[in-house]
Amino acid sequence: MPDAAAGTPLHIITLVKWVPDAQLERRFTEERHIDRSEGVLGELDEHPLEAALRIKEAAEDREVRVTALTMGPSGAAAAAKKALQIGADDAFVLTDDALAGADISATSTALRAAIERVQEVSELDGELLVVTGMASEDGESGAVPAQLAERLGVHLLSQATSVELAEGRLVVTRTATVEQQTVSAALPAVVSVTDQANDPRYPNFKAIMAAKKKPLTELSLTSVGIGPTSVKPRAQVLTADPRPPRHGGTVITDEGDAGVQIVDFLQKERVL
Known part of the structure; x- marks a missing residue:
């Protein structure tokens, strides 16, 4: 069956994040915010970017643009630059002191406004697909994709282990608690x-x-049409x-009763 969306441009906006380097000790600033002075593109965000690039490469009869979008301090531009090096066509950085x-x-409020602004300036009149990672490596909530889909008023397909477009629909495989599911939705969508x-x-x-x-x-809250009170x-x-600091463990010397000592220790710690 021919693809119903053949010839229709597709804009894939991939969310990436500048996160603290996992190899370094995490610190907080005086304002009790995570110190992001030394960061990297989150490893979990490389997977949605790869998924977006594969969709583009598989599309033979339509224009597909892959845009990387990140939100964070000025240093977050490093994550956007890395996304460009990996293969994104263009990138946007939303940065503002109020964030x-x-x-x-x-x-999710700020990203919704940024996505709508990116669509406006891109002048790509077609379908929209927003691709995110499963969670960020600093907050690890995994809740932003659902909130973003709700704010955009589009379908949400979460926790995808495979992604493709077939007959004009987004088709994903996802693993539920005890089963594997294949689900699909019409665009626009967040996955x-x-x-x-x-x-x-x-x-x-x-x-x-x-790249x-x-x-x-670079975008600001003003340029995407919202004020500081919207992102409080x-x-x-x-x-x-x-x-x-970690304390030294308990050392047991075996004098024939090591087993008893271990049981006593586990009982004391209420493990048994």
């Missing part, structure tokens, strides 16, 4: 992709050099203390 400490509600969906590609030297010529646009966090961190 510091944004919770999931504020994040969250797990780390089991694919093996992300690595940028080669040619791609890295080509320098790709457009990277509903949840706030009241206190933040460093993790206490």
Whole structure:
């Protein structure tokens, strides 16, 4: 059957995030926000980007544009640049002082406005697909895709382990509690992709050099049409203390009663 969407342009907006480097100790700022002075493109966000690029490569009869969109401090542009090196066609960075400490509600509100603004400036009159990771590696809530789909008023397909377009519909495979499901929805839609969906590609030297010529646009809350009060966090961190140092474990010397000592220790810790 011919694809009902053949010839219709498709805009895939992939959300990526600049997260603290997992190899470094996590710290909080004086304002009790996560210190993001040293960050990287989140590994979980490489999977949705790979899914978007594969959809583009499989589309032979329609124009497909892959846009990377990130929200964060000025340093978040590094995540957008990495997405361009991997293969995104263009990128946008939403950065504003009012977004510091944004919770999931504020994040989904800001991203909804940013996505609508990106659509306006792209002038690509076609269908929309928003692709996200399964969760961010700092907040790890996994709730933003659902909130974003609700704010955009589009379908949500979550926790996808495979993604494709077939006959004009988005088709995904997802793993439920005890079964594997195949579900589909018409576009526009939001889909969250797990780390089991694919093996992300690595940028080669040619791609890295080509990324320098790709457009990277910075957005602010004003430019996307919302004010600071719209992104005021509903949840706030009241206190933040460093993790206490680890203490040495209990050493048991076996003098014929090691088993008894282990049982006594486990009982004391209420494990048994």
